[in-house]
Amino acid sequence: MDCSICIVSYNVKSYLRACLQSLYDHSDGLKLEVLVCDNASQDGSVDMIRKEFSEVLLFPMNTNLGFAAGMNVTLREAKGDYILLLNPDSELCEGSLQNMIRFLKENPRCGIVGPKLLNEDGSTQKGIRQFPTPLTSLARNTFLKKIPFFKNRIDFYSMRHFDLELPSLVDQVSGAAMLFSRQTFEKIGFLDERFFIFFEEVDYCKRAKEFGIEVRYFPKAEVLHHGGKSRKSVNTFAMITRLQSEMKYHKKHMSPALYPLYIMLFKLCYLSSLFFECLGDLAVYCFCRGAKLFQPSFCESKRMQKRKEKTDFRCFFIQKKLFTFLFQF
Secondary structure, three states: OOEEEEEEEOOOHHHHHHHHHHHHHOOOOOOEEEEEEEOOOOOOHHHHHHHHOOOOEEEEOOOOOOHHHHHHHHHOOOOOOEEEEEOOOEEEOOOHHHHHHHHHHHOOOEEEEEEEEEOOOOOEOOOEEOOOOHHHHHHHOOHHHHOHHHHHHHHHHHOOOOOOOOOEEOOEEOOOEEEEEHHHHHHHOOOOOOOOOOOHHHHHHHHHHHOOOEEEEEEEEEEEEOOOHHHOOOHHHHHHHHHHHHHHHHHHHOOOOOHHHHHHHHHHHHHHHHHHHHHHHHHHHHHHHHOOOOOHHHHOOHHHHHHHHHHHHHHHHHHHHHHHHHHOO
8 A cells, every 4th residue: 555645524525525536536656545534523524425435444433533533543544655644625736645755755864744735726825834932832822922022933933934935844844734654653653632633743743853753845746725624613612722732732842840830921921911902802892882983894894803703712711711721721
């Protein structure tokens, strides 16, 4: 078996169908096995796979295991010399998988490779980053991001000025499409199931680096990535889970002596930011009411919708997650 393609799906039937079709359309010359773990989808995804893609190895779950645990279900059964972790809202482009496999064969020091990710309009997504540091996480999630010094640290972490047309050695590639060899998998092992979703691929690349395995970005292979479709309708849950996963990542990779001090500082800055942002929301609301701008057209603007999403998140966080944040993170 040349390559095992492992997918975890949750309520994205139409995207999953396009994803699976792209695998068979653009895998000429390769012997593939496709493994899908469905995390208790309610949209008919399982029936669709059984009817339209009977050759797929399907693992229907009775509950949502999350990404890492769901992916491990498929990894336990994968037999390929190479393994591709692929999001269900991604589609392979012509020759992309063949090019990535060839790249790994020609670069034995490289164990993990990520392709160029494309948006629906053909533009390039930012699919690579530096490893997060406690400083960048603190800055990105608090008022510190407004300060130029910390903003520069965030830009460095996000690799905003990186030329995405150049192949390069990187810290991490996106989990939307990540290929590694059987030898790499045998060294690193399974994904860490402490990460329900988010940061599991960051942790995997970090572990690879600790083994001396190179992680590379390879733009000559392209994958269309629609992006975040499984969690589009649960934005607040996604924001909470991302924050939790980020803290789990630092707890795992920081010194046990330093992490308690860091998390105390993080909580203090985060709650301070939350307080001032809530005051800002109140001020904007009062201004809109006072200036009689609270009209449907104004409310439906992208700027106001984005603010509303953030306000909803802050309200949900204060009502449902504040106690957990204070005492369990």
